[in-house]
Amino acid sequence: MRTPGAKRPSTMAFSKARRMRCAVGRVMAACARKVQSSHPKGAEKSMRRVVIYNRPESVYIESRGGSHHGQAETGVPVGFRRGHHPAQAGGEAETLQALARPASERARVACTVLMGRIGDAARVAVAEQALSAYAELDADQRLAFFRSMRDDHGVDPQAIREAYAAWDKAPDAAAVADLFRVVEPARQTLLRRLNLAPGATLQLVRMRQDLLAAMRADPGLAPIDQDFAHLLASWFNRGFLTMRRIDWNAPAAILEKLIEYESVHRMEGWGDLKRRLAENDRRLYAFFHPATGDEPLIFVEVALTQGMPDAIGPILTAPEAKLPEPADTAVFYSINNSLAGLKGVSFGNFLIKQVVAVLKAELPELKTFVTLSPVPGFAAWLAAQTDAPATELRTALAGDWPSNPGAVVALRPQVMAVAARYILQARARGGQPADPVARFHLGNGAAAHRLNWPADLSASAQKTAHGLMINYLYELDRIEDRHEAFIRDGTVAHGPQLAEALKG
Amino acid sequence: MRTPGAKRPSTMAFSKARRMRCAVGRVMAACARKVQSSHPKGAEKSMRRVVIYNRPESVYIESRGGSHHGQAETGVPVGFRRGHHPAQAGGEAETLQALARPASERARVACTVLMGRIGDAARVAVAEQALSAYAELDADQRLAFFRSMRDDHGVDPQAIREAYAAWDKAPDAAAVADLFRVVEPARQTLLRRLNLAPGATLQLVRMRQDLLAAMRADPGLAPIDQDFAHLLASWFNRGFLTMRRIDWNAPAAILEKLIEYESVHRMEGWGDLKRRLAENDRRLYAFFHPATGDEPLIFVEVALTQGMPDAIGPILTAPEAKLPEPADTAVFYSINNSLAGLKGVSFGNFLIKQVVAVLKAELPELKTFVTLSPVPGFAAWLAAQTDAPATELRTALAGDWPSNPGAVVALRPQVMAVAARYILQARARGGQPADPVARFHLGNGAAAHRLNWPADLSASAQKTAHGLMINYLYELDRIEDRHEAFIRDGTVAHGPQLAEALKG
Amino acid sequence: MRTPGAKRPSTMAFSKARRMRCAVGRVMAACARKVQSSHPKGAEKSMRRVVIYNRPESVYIESRGGSHHGQAETGVPVGFRRGHHPAQAGGEAETLQALARPASERARVACTVLMGRIGDAARVAVAEQALSAYAELDADQRLAFFRSMRDDHGVDPQAIREAYAAWDKAPDAAAVADLFRVVEPARQTLLRRLNLAPGATLQLVRMRQDLLAAMRADPGLAPIDQDFAHLLASWFNRGFLTMRRIDWNAPAAILEKLIEYESVHRMEGWGDLKRRLAENDRRLYAFFHPATGDEPLIFVEVALTQGMPDAIGPILTAPEAKLPEPADTAVFYSINNSLAGLKGVSFGNFLIKQVVAVLKAELPELKTFVTLSPVPGFAAWLAAQTDAPATELRTALAGDWPSNPGAVVALRPQVMAVAARYILQARARGGQPADPVARFHLGNGAAAHRLNWPADLSASAQKTAHGLMINYLYELDRIEDRHEAFIRDGTVAHGPQLAEALKG
Amino acid sequence: MRTPGAKRPSTMAFSKARRMRCAVGRVMAACARKVQSSHPKGAEKSMRRVVIYNRPESVYIESRGGSHHGQAETGVPVGFRRGHHPAQAGGEAETLQALARPASERARVACTVLMGRIGDAARVAVAEQALSAYAELDADQRLAFFRSMRDDHGVDPQAIREAYAAWDKAPDAAAVADLFRVVEPARQTLLRRLNLAPGATLQLVRMRQDLLAAMRADPGLAPIDQDFAHLLASWFNRGFLTMRRIDWNAPAAILEKLIEYESVHRMEGWGDLKRRLAENDRRLYAFFHPATGDEPLIFVEVALTQGMPDAIGPILTAPEAKLPEPADTAVFYSINNSLAGLKGVSFGNFLIKQVVAVLKAELPELKTFVTLSPVPGFAAWLAAQTDAPATELRTALAGDWPSNPGAVVALRPQVMAVAARYILQARARGGQPADPVARFHLGNGAAAHRLNWPADLSASAQKTAHGLMINYLYELDRIEDRHEAFIRDGTVAHGPQLAEALKG
Known part of the structure; x- marks a missing residue:
C-alpha cells in the first residue's frame, strides 16, 4: 500500500x-x-x-x-x-x-x-x-x-x-x-x-x-x-468565560488536553482520567472562552467524599464509590492553569466560587467545601531555617520515616509545629505568605484548616514538602471577612489544629 | 380561576x-x-x-x-x-x-x-x-x-x-x-x-x-x-464574532428579534419572516457575540435569483421558487445593525464578505453578488439643488407618475441622469459621497452598478428617494483595488449604465 | 426582477x-x-x-x-x-x-x-x-x-x-x-x-x-x-418516544405545527402561542419519535396556577404571571393528538404521567395535578334525554343565560345535577362512559373531580357542552386503584361536588 | 480519607x-x-x-x-x-x-x-x-x-x-x-x-x-x-437508524466502545484509536439507533489512500498523511458488528453504500471504493484439500516464508492460484462461497478484485489465512447487476488478477 x-x-x-x-x-x-x-x-x-x-x-x-x-x-x-x-x-x-x-x-x-x-x-x-x-x-x-x-x-x-x-x-x-x-x-x-x-x-x-x-x-x-x-x-474578562462540567461524555479532543495540562497530580493515561470523571464521586469543571474553543483555560478536580480527606492517595486510586451514602464534603484536590500565556489573568477564584455554588445546588447534602492542597515551598523553606526545632526536624526527615510507622507517629508533632509556623508565619516579599498555594487560597478568603502528614508520598511531594499536605476550608459566609482581613492586616485564618500545633 | x-x-x-x-x-x-x-x-x-x-x-x-x-x-x-x-x-x-x-x-x-x-x-x-x-x-x-x-x-x-x-x-x-x-x-x-x-x-x-x-x-x-x-x-473584535445562518428552524426567540430589528424593509409578521427564510431562494445570516447570546448584532437578508433584480417588490412578496433553475445571482437586499449602542463598531463589511464566501462554497452556480439598496438621501439632496435639470425633475416627480406608466417611461432618463450625478458626484463633509448607503458599500470596495427606477413604491421610499434604488456590485477580485481607489482618490467605481446616464 | x-x-x-x-x-x-x-x-x-x-x-x-x-x-x-x-x-x-x-x-x-x-x-x-x-x-x-x-x-x-x-x-x-x-x-x-x-x-x-x-x-x-x-x-412503542418540553426557544418549524395541530382551544397566531409557552406559568410538553423528527405526536399544555381553575378564559388570555407566589396547581388544559394515522396507538396516558413526574421534580411546590377538560358529548346527550329534569334544563339552556348573571346562578344547580348524571352514569357501547374525554381520563385512573359551569363560553363549547367544563384529578397514589376499579367494575371515581350534585 | x-x-x-x-x-x-x-x-x-x-x-x-x-x-x-x-x-x-x-x-x-x-x-x-x-x-x-x-x-x-x-x-x-x-x-x-x-x-x-x-x-x-x-x-429497520461519522471529537464514552468492539484489527489503546480517526486520511462511520443511544451497532473504518493498498500494516501504523495529494481511493479495512444480540439483522450493506455516497459527496476526487478484507476461512479450507497443488502449497506454507523474501516471491504464484480457487469456486452449504467475508461482500454486489499476499503478518491472520488478504471492489454502477448474478446464478464477479491466477 x-x-x-x-x-x-x-x-x-x-x-x-x-x-x-x-x-x-x-x-x-x-x-x-x-x-x-x-x-x-x-x-x-x-x-x-x-x-x-x-x-x-x-x-x-x-x-x-x-x-x-x-x-x-x-x-x-x-x-x-x-x-x-x-x-x-x-x-x-x-x-x-x-x-x-x-x-x-x-x-x-x-x-x-x-x-x-x-x-x-x-x-x-x-x-x-x-x-x-x-x-x-x-x-x-x-x-x-x-x-x-x-x-x-x-x-x-x-x-x-x-x-x-x-x-x-x-x-x-x-x-x-x-x-x-x-x-x-x-x-x-x-x-x-x-x-x-x-x-x-x-x-x-x-x-x-x-x-x-x-x-x-x-x-x-x-x-x-x-x-x-x-x-x-x-x-478574558470573566464575563466572557463559560464554565462547563467535563465528564466521560466530553470529546476526546478536550479530554486529552486535561491529561496534558494536569500538573499537580499527573495522570498516567486514560484510565486515570476516567477515574477522575466518575459520575458517582468525582467532578471536573473548567472555564472556556468562546474564542479559544475547546481549550480549557483552568480546571478544578473535585472529589465527593464522606468527611475531609487527609491523604491524596485514596482520592487518586480508590475505586469509584457505588451506591454511596450521599457525600457531605467536596474536596478540591487539583487546580490547573493551562495556558502560560495567560499569566496574571486570574480565573481561579471565580472558578472555585462558581463550582461551590453549582455543587450546592446539585447536591444539597454537601456541607463542607475544602481543598487538599500541596505545600510546595515547605521543604525549601525548612532547608533555609537555622533554629533548633527546624534543624532537628530536617535531620529527622532525612531518615527513612516513610517505611517506619513508629517514626511517623513520633515525628508528627514536630512536623505539625514547624509546618504551622511555615503556613501561618513565614513570609515572602511584600509580607505575603511564603507558600504560593497558601497565598492563592488565603487570598481567596479560605482558611488554613488542617495539616496532614504524611499525606502525599509521591517522590515530588516528598522532595518539595516532605509529604505534607493541607486542607484549606472555604466557608461561604466567612469568605469576604477573611479576604479582607488577609488583604488589610495579613491575617491568616486558620483552624484549631494549626493554632494548637503552633503553640505546641 | x-x-x-x-x-x-x-x-x-x-x-x-x-x-x-x-x-x-x-x-x-x-x-x-x-x-x-x-x-x-x-x-x-x-x-x-x-x-x-x-x-x-x-x-x-x-x-x-x-x-x-x-x-x-x-x-x-x-x-x-x-x-x-x-x-x-x-x-x-x-x-x-x-x-x-x-x-x-x-x-x-x-x-x-x-x-x-x-x-x-x-x-x-x-x-x-x-x-x-x-x-x-x-x-x-x-x-x-x-x-x-x-x-x-x-x-x-x-x-x-x-x-x-x-x-x-x-x-x-x-x-x-x-x-x-x-x-x-x-x-x-x-x-x-x-x-x-x-x-x-x-x-x-x-x-x-x-x-x-x-x-x-x-x-x-x-x-x-x-x-x-x-x-x-x-x-466586539471580529475575531470573537460568529456568523450563523438563520432559517425557519431557528428558535422563535431569535426570529422575533429579526422582526423587531428589521428597519430597511419592515416585516408585517411571521408570514413575512417565513418568506424571507425560505430554503429554496432566500438566506439570512447574522453575526453573534458569545457574550450577548441570541442577540443578532447585524444581519443581512439575501435573495437567490435569476439575474439582477430591478425592484424590491417581487423580492418581498413573490412566492417561494420551486424546482428552480439554479440561481446565478445573490442579492443582498437588506442589511440591519441591531444595537444602537454598538455605533462605530463596524461589522457590515466583514459580514458581507463572509456571506459571499459561504454562498460561493455552498452554491457554486452563483456568479453575481449584488445589493438592491435604497438611496435614502436622494430626495433631500434633490430638494436642495438649484440647477435646471434638478429643479425640473423635482417638479415632474411631484406629479402622480406612479400611476402613469407613460410618465414613468418619459421621466426615467431624467431620473437616471440626475441620480447618477447624486451617486457619483454629490459629496458630504470630508468629500465622502453624500449618500450614506453609498458611503458604506463604496467604502467596502463595491461598485455603483445600476440605478433602478421606479424600484420601491413604498411610501417611505417615495418620500426619501422618489422610488429610486440601486445595485451595488461586489466583484471579489476587484474589491481591494476599488477600496483603495475610493479611499485614496475618492474614485467611485461604477457600471456602464451610470456612466451613460451621467453623460446623458 | x-x-x-x-x-x-x-x-x-x-x-x-x-x-x-x-x-x-x-x-x-x-x-x-x-x-x-x-x-x-x-x-x-x-x-x-x-x-x-x-x-x-x-x-x-x-x-x-x-x-x-x-x-x-x-x-x-x-x-x-x-x-x-x-x-x-x-x-x-x-x-x-x-x-x-x-x-x-x-x-x-x-x-x-x-x-x-x-x-x-x-x-x-x-x-x-x-x-x-x-x-x-x-x-x-x-x-x-x-x-x-x-x-x-x-x-x-x-x-x-x-x-x-x-x-x-x-x-x-x-x-x-x-x-x-x-x-x-x-x-x-x-x-x-x-x-x-x-x-x-x-x-x-x-x-x-x-x-x-x-x-x-x-x-x-x-x-x-x-x-x-x-x-x-x-x-411507536413508548420505549422509542422521547418527551421534550417546548418553549419559545424551540424552532419555529416545530412551533407552527403546534398552532396547526391545536384543536381543543385553537390559537389565533404566534401571540397566542407565545402566551402558552410563557416561562413563568405555562408549560408545553410533547412526545417525539426519532423517525418522524420534528413532528410532535401528541402534546399537552399546562398552566401553573394558584388553586384549581374553574374557567378556561383566564388561562388562555390572562397576562403572564410575574413574580409569582409559587404555583401549587398544574392544570392540563389541552391535550392534542397530532397524527390521525396513529389512531389507536396510545400516548396520552404515558405523556400525562411523565409530565406529572417532571413537574413534581422541577417545582416541588406543586401539590395538585388536574385537568380543565371539555365535556364534548354533553349537549348531544342532553338533547336525547326525555326525563323531566333533562328536558327542563334543555329548555332553560336554550335561553340567553350567558348574558344574564341571575339566570346563571339560578340554573347552576340544575346543570350540575344533570351533568353529574351524564358523567357518572351515562354509558355508551360496552358500558363505557358516554363522554369520550371522560373515558380517556377515567381510564387513566383520574377522578371526575369538579364540574364548572359556565366555564367555556366559546361558540363551540356552548354548542357541544352548553359551556360546561370539568376538572379531572390525577392523584398519583390513587391512580392504579382507580384504574383498576374503573376497568373491573366500571366505577367512576369522583369528587364530593359531583356526589352532591347527583343526589341534588 | x-x-x-x-x-x-x-x-x-x-x-x-x-x-x-x-x-x-x-x-x-x-x-x-x-x-x-x-x-x-x-x-x-x-x-x-x-x-x-x-x-x-x-x-x-x-x-x-x-x-x-x-x-x-x-x-x-x-x-x-x-x-x-x-x-x-x-x-x-x-x-x-x-x-x-x-x-x-x-x-x-x-x-x-x-x-x-x-x-x-x-x-x-x-x-x-x-x-x-x-x-x-x-x-x-x-x-x-x-x-x-x-x-x-x-x-x-x-x-x-x-x-x-x-x-x-x-x-x-x-x-x-x-x-x-x-x-x-x-x-x-x-x-x-x-x-x-x-x-x-x-x-x-x-x-x-x-x-x-x-x-x-x-x-x-x-x-x-x-x-x-x-x-x-x-x-432496527434501517429507516430508524442514523449514520454518524465518529472522529476525535466524539465523546470518550463512545470511543471506548469502539476499542472494545473492534475485533477485525484490534486496537491496543487510545493511541491506536486516534490514528484511525485522523482527519486527513481516515474515517469511521457507525449506525446508531435512537433507542440504544450511544451504542454503535456497526461501524466501518476507512482509509483514504493513493491507490489500492495491498497490505494492512501501513494502514494501521503509518503516520497520518500531511498535506496529501487528494486521496483517490477509499479503503474499507474493518467492519464490525457490535451487538451479538442483533444477529441476523443486517446493517452492513446499508452502511457501506451510505458511506460510499457520503464520501463521494465530501471528496469528489475519490474514484475507487474497495475493501482490504481478511480471508478467514482460507487456511482451514486449504487444510482440508487433498489435491496436489493444495497439499504442496500447504507444505510450503508450513515453512518460514515470512522471513524469507525469496520464498515469498517463489510461492506467490501458487498462493494466488489456490486462493483464487478458494474465493471463486469453493462452496459451503447451499452453494454459497465458502469464505464468510466473501459471502458478505459478493452478496452486496462487490467483485473479488485482487488477492494480496502476504498482506497481513499478524499471528491470527497467518493462522487463519496464511497472511492472505483480498480487495473487494464496489463499483456503484455495477453493484445491482453483480448482486443479481450472484443471487441468481452464484456468479462471483472478479478482477483480472483472479481470473489469471485461476487459469495459472
Whole structure:
C-alpha cells in the first residue's frame, strides 16, 4: 500500500506549495519586493490586491472553528474546503518566490501592512499571514520580532508632547481622552488586528508565552508584555468565560488536553482520567472562552467524599464509590492553569466560587467545601531555617520515616509545629505568605484548616514538602471577612489544629 | 380561576421583596449608611460582608445564560433556581430599608465599591447590583450618573504629571507604559468590572445607547463615550464574532428579534419572516457575540435569483421558487445593525464578505453578488439643488407618475441622469459621497452598478428617494483595488449604465 | 426582477424532468414495459439494474433528515445535494417515457419490485419511488392501491394449510412459529420495506390516515388497517418516544405545527402561542419519535396556577404571571393528538404521567395535578334525554343565560345535577362512559373531580357542552386503584361536588 | 480519607436497600405472596397498587437516557434524581422481604403481571422490574426463564383451531387477520411491553444474546429466538437508524466502545484509536439507533489512500498523511458488528453504500471504493484439500516464508492460484462461497478484485489465512447487476488478477 503521496515527492512539493499559497498568499512576492525597494506603499498595494484573490478567508475561518461535530457553524463542512476553494489563475512562480523569503521578513512586513490603509476585511487575511509566518520563527527570530514590535509600533513622541501640553493647559476629561489616544502604543491596535485572523486569540496567547520566555533574555521587552497583559485581561474578562462540567461524555479532543495540562497530580493515561470523571464521586469543571474553543483555560478536580480527606492517595486510586451514602464534603484536590500565556489573568477564584455554588445546588447534602492542597515551598523553606526545632526536624526527615510507622507517629508533632509556623508565619516579599498555594487560597478568603502528614508520598511531594499536605476550608459566609482581613492586616485564618500545633 | 397570586397582594409584596433581596442584596443597607456617613471604608466593608451571604451569584449567572434549551450549561435548569437558593437568615428589615434608597444612590455607591478593595468574586455581585440599580434610572438620573462616572472615575493629574516628566526625561517604551497606565481613565476599569455581572455585556451596550442620547443634552459626556467605544471595539473584535445562518428552524426567540430589528424593509409578521427564510431562494445570516447570546448584532437578508433584480417588490412578496433553475445571482437586499449602542463598531463589511464566501462554497452556480439598496438621501439632496435639470425633475416627480406608466417611461432618463450625478458626484463633509448607503458599500470596495427606477413604491421610499434604488456590485477580485481607489482618490467605481446616464 | 426560472418554462420543464429522474428513477421505463409485457421478472431486473445508477440514495435520505440545523447528520449540508449528485449519462428519453406512466402503475410496480429479489440497499431507492408515486394518487387511485395491497400481498393459502396440519399433528412452539410465519400477511413485510425510504415512517402514518378514509368507502380494507395498526404500535412503542418540553426557544418549524395541530382551544397566531409557552406559568410538553423528527405526536399544555381553575378564559388570555407566589396547581388544559394515522396507538396516558413526574421534580411546590377538560358529548346527550329534569334544563339552556348573571346562578344547580348524571352514569357501547374525554381520563385512573359551569363560553363549547367544563384529578397514589376499579367494575371515581350534585 | 460509605457497612446496606426499593419496588412483597398463594389476581392487584406509589418512573427513565451532556432531555439533571424522589412512607419491612425473594421468581412474576390487566403507564415500572430481576440471573436461571417464556406466553390452541376453521370456511383477508392475531405468540406482546422500560431495547438485545447462548444447551428455545428476531428486525429497520461519522471529537464514552468492539484489527489503546480517526486520511462511520443511544451497532473504518493498498500494516501504523495529494481511493479495512444480540439483522450493506455516497459527496476526487478484507476461512479450507497443488502449497506454507523474501516471491504464484480457487469456486452449504467475508461482500454486489499476499503478518491472520488478504471492489454502477448474478446464478464477479491466477 502506498500511503497518500508517499512515493511522489515532486507532486507533494507542488501540492504543498499550492496549499501554502492559500495559507500565505501570493502577497509575499510583494513583501519580498518591498523589503528590497523603498516603496512601501506599492508593496502594500500589491499585497492588498492579491490577498483577496487568494482568500475567501471567512469560509476557512469558520470551517476550522472548533465545533465538536467537525462542521463549520455556517454549514460548510470541513471536508469541502479543498474542493470549493476558488481557482487561482497564474502567479505560481511569484508565489514560490514569495514563499522563499524568510519567515521573519514575512512576519514583520505583514504587521506593517496590517497597520496600513487596507480594507477591514482584507486585514483578516493579512493577520493570518502574519501569525502563520510568526509560527515559523525560532527563538532568536522571535526575540528580533518582539524587538521590532516594540520599536516599530510604539508611540509618536511629538503627539504625546502636544497632547500633554493641551491637557496641562486645560485638564478636562476631553483632554485626557486625547492624551490617552496618543499614549496608547500602536502595538495594542496591532494586537487587536492580529486577532482578526481565525484562531488568532489562542495564537496570541501562545505568542505571549514566547514573549515571557524572551523577556528572560531581554527584560527590555517588558513594555510589550504590558500591552499583552492589558488586552488579554480585557478579552478574558470573566464575563466572557463559560464554565462547563467535563465528564466521560466530553470529546476526546478536550479530554486529552486535561491529561496534558494536569500538573499537580499527573495522570498516567486514560484510565486515570476516567477515574477522575466518575459520575458517582468525582467532578471536573473548567472555564472556556468562546474564542479559544475547546481549550480549557483552568480546571478544578473535585472529589465527593464522606468527611475531609487527609491523604491524596485514596482520592487518586480508590475505586469509584457505588451506591454511596450521599457525600457531605467536596474536596478540591487539583487546580490547573493551562495556558502560560495567560499569566496574571486570574480565573481561579471565580472558578472555585462558581463550582461551590453549582455543587450546592446539585447536591444539597454537601456541607463542607475544602481543598487538599500541596505545600510546595515547605521543604525549601525548612532547608533555609537555622533554629533548633527546624534543624532537628530536617535531620529527622532525612531518615527513612516513610517505611517506619513508629517514626511517623513520633515525628508528627514536630512536623505539625514547624509546618504551622511555615503556613501561618513565614513570609515572602511584600509580607505575603511564603507558600504560593497558601497565598492563592488565603487570598481567596479560605482558611488554613488542617495539616496532614504524611499525606502525599509521591517522590515530588516528598522532595518539595516532605509529604505534607493541607486542607484549606472555604466557608461561604466567612469568605469576604477573611479576604479582607488577609488583604488589610495579613491575617491568616486558620483552624484549631494549626493554632494548637503552633503553640505546641 | 385565580392566576398565581392574583388575590394575595400582601403575600406578593413579601415575595417580591424577598426576590429583590436576592437581586439587590442586603448590601444596600450599608450603601444607605455610607451615603449618610463619612466612612466609606466601613461601608465598603459592610457591603462586602453581606454580598456573599446573599449571592451564590454564579448559579444565577449561568442559569440565565442564553442556552436555547432553557437550561444552564452547568446543568442547573432555570426552574430549579428558586428552590436551591440558599436560605438567608435575618436581615429582612435592613434589606427593605436598603431597597428604599433611591436607585441613583445605589448605582453610584455600587460603582464606588466596585473600584474598591474587595475580592474578585465579590465584584460579580456588586457589578450586578450596580447594573440593576442603573436599570431603574430615568433619563435625568442617567445624565447625572454619567456625569458622576466622568468626574469620579477619571485620572489622577498628579500621577500624569509625574509619569510625563519621567518619560520626558527618558522616553523609552517602559516610560510610555507607565504613562499609559495613569492616563487611562479609571472608567475603563470600571466598565470592565461591571462586565463581570451576568449578562452585563448587553447591558453595557444598552448603557452606551443611553449615553449617546444623553450626549445630545450634554456634549461634555463625549470622553465617556470614547471609553465605551474603545472597550466595545476591543470586545466586539471580529475575531470573537460568529456568523450563523438563520432559517425557519431557528428558535422563535431569535426570529422575533429579526422582526423587531428589521428597519430597511419592515416585516408585517411571521408570514413575512417565513418568506424571507425560505430554503429554496432566500438566506439570512447574522453575526453573534458569545457574550450577548441570541442577540443578532447585524444581519443581512439575501435573495437567490435569476439575474439582477430591478425592484424590491417581487423580492418581498413573490412566492417561494420551486424546482428552480439554479440561481446565478445573490442579492443582498437588506442589511440591519441591531444595537444602537454598538455605533462605530463596524461589522457590515466583514459580514458581507463572509456571506459571499459561504454562498460561493455552498452554491457554486452563483456568479453575481449584488445589493438592491435604497438611496435614502436622494430626495433631500434633490430638494436642495438649484440647477435646471434638478429643479425640473423635482417638479415632474411631484406629479402622480406612479400611476402613469407613460410618465414613468418619459421621466426615467431624467431620473437616471440626475441620480447618477447624486451617486457619483454629490459629496458630504470630508468629500465622502453624500449618500450614506453609498458611503458604506463604496467604502467596502463595491461598485455603483445600476440605478433602478421606479424600484420601491413604498411610501417611505417615495418620500426619501422618489422610488429610486440601486445595485451595488461586489466583484471579489476587484474589491481591494476599488477600496483603495475610493479611499485614496475618492474614485467611485461604477457600471456602464451610470456612466451613460451621467453623460446623458 | 425575475424570480428564478420564471420566464424560462422550457428550461424549467427540463429541470423538473431532471430532478424527477433523480426522485423516481429511470427504472420507470422498465415499469412501463412491465405493465405491457408478461415478463414481470425481466421488468424487475431492469428496474433493479437502473435504480442504482440513478440513486446514491443515502445522501439524499440523511440530508433531508430532520436535523434542526438544516444539515445532514453525516455532514452533507442540504445545499450541496444538487451539486454532488453523480452525473447520469444518457437515458433521458427512457426516463421521460417512464415518468409518463400513471402514478398508480408506478406505485404498484414498485411495491412488486420491492417484494422481489433485489439487494437490500437497492430497496431503499425502490421504496422511495413507491412512496413518491403513492403521493401523487387521488382518492380513487388510493382506494385501488389499497385493494391491490390487500389482494396482491396477502398469504399463501396452501402454505397455511400445510403449516396448520403440521402444527395440528405436533402442536409445539416450533410448529407455531412456522404457522406464524405463513399467516403473517406479506403486506407487513411490504410495509417494513417501504419504511426503508428516507422519511418513510411519517409517510406511512399519513398513508394509514388515507386508509382510514378509504375504509369508509370500502370496509373490506380493514385487514390492511390491522397490519398498519400492528406495525405502528410496535414502531411507536413508548420505549422509542422521547418527551421534550417546548418553549419559545424551540424552532419555529416545530412551533407552527403546534398552532396547526391545536384543536381543543385553537390559537389565533404566534401571540397566542407565545402566551402558552410563557416561562413563568405555562408549560408545553410533547412526545417525539426519532423517525418522524420534528413532528410532535401528541402534546399537552399546562398552566401553573394558584388553586384549581374553574374557567378556561383566564388561562388562555390572562397576562403572564410575574413574580409569582409559587404555583401549587398544574392544570392540563389541552391535550392534542397530532397524527390521525396513529389512531389507536396510545400516548396520552404515558405523556400525562411523565409530565406529572417532571413537574413534581422541577417545582416541588406543586401539590395538585388536574385537568380543565371539555365535556364534548354533553349537549348531544342532553338533547336525547326525555326525563323531566333533562328536558327542563334543555329548555332553560336554550335561553340567553350567558348574558344574564341571575339566570346563571339560578340554573347552576340544575346543570350540575344533570351533568353529574351524564358523567357518572351515562354509558355508551360496552358500558363505557358516554363522554369520550371522560373515558380517556377515567381510564387513566383520574377522578371526575369538579364540574364548572359556565366555564367555556366559546361558540363551540356552548354548542357541544352548553359551556360546561370539568376538572379531572390525577392523584398519583390513587391512580392504579382507580384504574383498576374503573376497568373491573366500571366505577367512576369522583369528587364530593359531583356526589352532591347527583343526589341534588 | 474515607471514600463514601467505606467504613459504614450497615448504613450502606440500608442505603442499598433503599435504592433497590426504588429500582424493584415494594411490589415484590406482593410477588412473593403471589407465588405462595393461588390467587394470582390478588397478587396482580397488590403489585399494581404499590407500583405507582414507588415509581414516578418517567423521571428516572429520561434522566438516565443517554444524552451526551449528562442531563435528561426534559431538563431534569441526573444529579437531582435523589432529592426529588417522592417520599415513601412505611413499607420498609415489606420491601425488604420482597427483595429477599429470588430474582428468578421476581422476573417470572413481573412478566405475568405485565401481561395482566394493568394500566399502560404502570407497565413501565413493571417492565423495569422484570428486566432488573432478569439481570440478576445466572446462566441456569436464564435457561429456566426462557423456557417459562416459551411455555407460559405462547398461543391458545383452541383459538387457533377456531380461527383456522373460520378461515378455512371463508378464506378472506379478514379471516387471515383473525388467524394471525391468535397465531402470534403472546411472547411478542411480552417483549413489546418489556420494551416500555427505560433502556429496555438494549437490554432486550442483550437478552437475545443470552438466548443464543442458551439455545446451545436447549435447541428447543429456537421459537423464542424467532420472536426476538422478528421484533428486532422490525425495530432496527434501517429507516430508524442514523449514520454518524465518529472522529476525535466524539465523546470518550463512545470511543471506548469502539476499542472494545473492534475485533477485525484490534486496537491496543487510545493511541491506536486516534490514528484511525485522523482527519486527513481516515474515517469511521457507525449506525446508531435512537433507542440504544450511544451504542454503535456497526461501524466501518476507512482509509483514504493513493491507490489500492495491498497490505494492512501501513494502514494501521503509518503516520497520518500531511498535506496529501487528494486521496483517490477509499479503503474499507474493518467492519464490525457490535451487538451479538442483533444477529441476523443486517446493517452492513446499508452502511457501506451510505458511506460510499457520503464520501463521494465530501471528496469528489475519490474514484475507487474497495475493501482490504481478511480471508478467514482460507487456511482451514486449504487444510482440508487433498489435491496436489493444495497439499504442496500447504507444505510450503508450513515453512518460514515470512522471513524469507525469496520464498515469498517463489510461492506467490501458487498462493494466488489456490486462493483464487478458494474465493471463486469453493462452496459451503447451499452453494454459497465458502469464505464468510466473501459471502458478505459478493452478496452486496462487490467483485473479488485482487488477492494480496502476504498482506497481513499478524499471528491470527497467518493462522487463519496464511497472511492472505483480498480487495473487494464496489463499483456503484455495477453493484445491482453483480448482486443479481450472484443471487441468481452464484456468479462471483472478479478482477483480472483472479481470473489469471485461476487459469495459472
